[in-house]
Amino acid sequence: MTALALAGNPVFSGPSVGKASTAAEFKGSGFAANASVLVMVKSPDGNSAGYSAVTDASGEFRFTLTPSQSGVYTLTVANSGGQSLASATVSILS
Numbered sequence: 645m646t647a648l649a650l651a652g653n654p655v656f657s658g659p660s661v662g663k664a665s666t667a668a669e670f671k672g673s674g675f676a677a678n679a680s681v682l683v684m685v686k687s688p689d690g691n692s693a694g695y696s697a698v699t700d701a702s703g704e705f706r707f708t709l710t711p712s713q714s715g716v717y718t719l720t721v722a723n724s725g726g727q728s729l730a731s732a733t734v735s736i737l738s
Contacts (some may be wrong), residue, residue: 646652656708656730658719667710672721675703675729682722683707688715690734714738 658670675681676699683695697705711717711734720731 654730656732662736670707673704675699677703680724684720686718710734
């Protein structure tokens with residue numbers, strides 16, 4: 645499991661290795677309760693996409709990534725103001 649907290653105590657974690665076309669689940673915890681967050685996913689080819697999520701009353705949320713290609717994916721969680729709060733990486737095998 646690879647996780648890095650960038651500010652305060654929010655943590656975003658998931659598997660460190662996965663397989664292409666197979667879902668990988670990540671979990672965020674320590675975030676503000678009932679808050680909107682943005683999960684930015686940077687794929688191995690350098691493209692990025694953003695996905696919104698909402699934390700529960702405990703400040704937790706789950707995010708599922710189904711990678712389409714092999715390589716390293718970087719996932720970064722930001723608050724509604726765009727501040728990066730936590731990140732995780734996963735290496736995807738073919």
